[in-house]
Amino acid sequence: MIRTHEAGTLRASDAGTTVTLAGWVARRRDHGGVTFLDLRDASGFVQVVVRESESVHDLRNEYCVVATGEVRERPGGNENPDLPTGAIEVVVDTVEVLSPAAPLPFPIEEHKSSNINEEMRLKYRYLDIRREPMARALRMRSKATKVIRDVMEEHGFLDVETPTLTRSTPEGARDFLVPVRLQPGTWYALPQSPQLFKQLLMVAGLERYYQIARCYRDEDFRADRQPEFTQLDVEASFVDQEDILKVGEAIVAAVWKETLGVEIPLPLPRMKYHEAMDRYGSDKPDLRFGQELTELTEYFAGTEFRVFQAPYVGAVVMPGGAAQTRKELDAWQDWAKARGARGLAYVVIDAETGELRGPVAKNLSEAHLSGLADKVGAKPGDAVFFAAGKRAASQELLGAARLEIGKRGELIEESAWKFLWVVDFPMFEPIEDAAGEQTGWHAVHHPFTAPTAESLDTFDKDPGSALSNAYDIVLNGTELGGGSIRIHRKDVQERAFTAIGLSQQEAQSQFGFLLEAFNYGPPPHGGIAFGLDRLVALLTGADTIRDVMAFPKTATGGDPLTGAPTPITAAQRKEAGVDAVFEPKGGQDKNSQDKNAQDKGGKDAAAKDGAARA
């Protein structure tokens, strides 16, 4: 090694030792006769004292240097108790520049770089990662994956890699496609998840599989979405839902303990899907604050007010909301319309008189008005927002309003870690056409998800009420992961396909290889997948998963550092076979794949139902 010690590890006990350090010039404090350098390496930084000013002149910020000198305690009164290395300094004998640095495109020091343009950060990501927040996030990520691997090994799980060049299967999202030079006109797809492979590994008898797997989905971006992202993928045989939840709990408990020192009380609370929707208007409720929804369908039964003559009426309270200006209240209408709602009805309760006012109040009877505040738990000075219409859509609107109220009112306990399992998801949800008429059913999770014991006999006769053995783990209103127990019985699987309008032929064409495998004694199995990027983003308090990825992409899928994606040359295009047309050579299997490709192009519900979720 070029160095003998790591800069950030030096302490008073090292005084008297001659050390050689290698790293970067983080800061320079030049006093003429004496100069202080903060020498930074991956372990931290230490103050280096240079007496000869000439040599110091060539030591600019972010120069890469090697320095030799003696560690000594700082002169009395010069200690810096705020720094880990603040008791000592290194009095330098020699400093050598290993490589100079050009003037920086942005400051590396944290206090000077709080809000650098993200495009600039991505273009110079190698400098961005020299900054403390990014370096800390990547270390945290590495620590988290290490802990995860330990837990999985302890529980007897086997790390198995699955292909990233695979066949296009009709899953939920758009595929990224790769042309195949050796078979012009055919394409690989990058996997949206290892879902089908991990089920094959269960048929293969490995019993316990896990993988920290890269997944690819060609959909529009969000703060918590990238085209390639990482899942902790888990599957086990001969298990029931309890077994998988226990593994999931062991993982998050160990990760939070080992990375943050936080004890997560186990078992995690559980909430049924319908309860989550009723109380929070979300299948991933943020339990860090209250403001639960109140259902008013019964309360307003018989009302003259047309808007509230609906299958569902509900409300959420905004504390202090009566103080909002007319303009602010109008802004809520625009906010609701942006979410596809007609608007967001409201009543404000006068802080002085307790009188209910607002456009909606005029339409309500005296009896309905007088009991309303008590019914929804509102006080004078509050505002009450209403949604009326179809149950799920109205609850979702109120749920979104609740989150907005929590943010604006600073009601959210930011330091809390509120985990929960959401269980008993519906097995199917209705497919609606543009007019809102139901045209069929599609699998909420994926078509291999097992019904609950209670729904086993009836799920195909009454899909709307069927519940499945699917579960999500939720933290602070973010879905950390989800999974299900899979169907392993052929007759049940066929009924599930029928329920979503998928014929045997179509199922064969889309999942033939999996169904074939299921002919050979498939064990009962189930699993879960965690979004590792989201998990680490929550651990580090990052606003976006880009801040926990070394080299993420921008919203249009670009990488400002490498310039990817780029056009290809005519020669590359020809060689890759991008434009080649597939010519069937008579192989039965090839034909079925080609048919599959055509099926995928259609917008039929069946293709959507292939959503292979973990």
Add this chain to the structure above:
RNA sequence: GGUCCCGUGGAGCAGCUAGGAGUGCUCGUCACCCUGUCAAGGUGAAGGUCGCGGGUUCAAAUCCCGUCGGGACCGCCA
């Protein structure tokens, strides 16, 4: 596919609502001074097609249209 926000010396901002000379702030860069700082301090200097194109106007960073880039959200997506 839709809605909204941002783009001003190397970095981060202000200026735009109400058009009037590239004006200002913090940091960085360069030169010089300085022997105990730790976000060191001081003096001075350099550095700009106001993202790009068009329009309105006597006059545009500022108003209008388009476009490109970045970001947030809806749709979409585990």
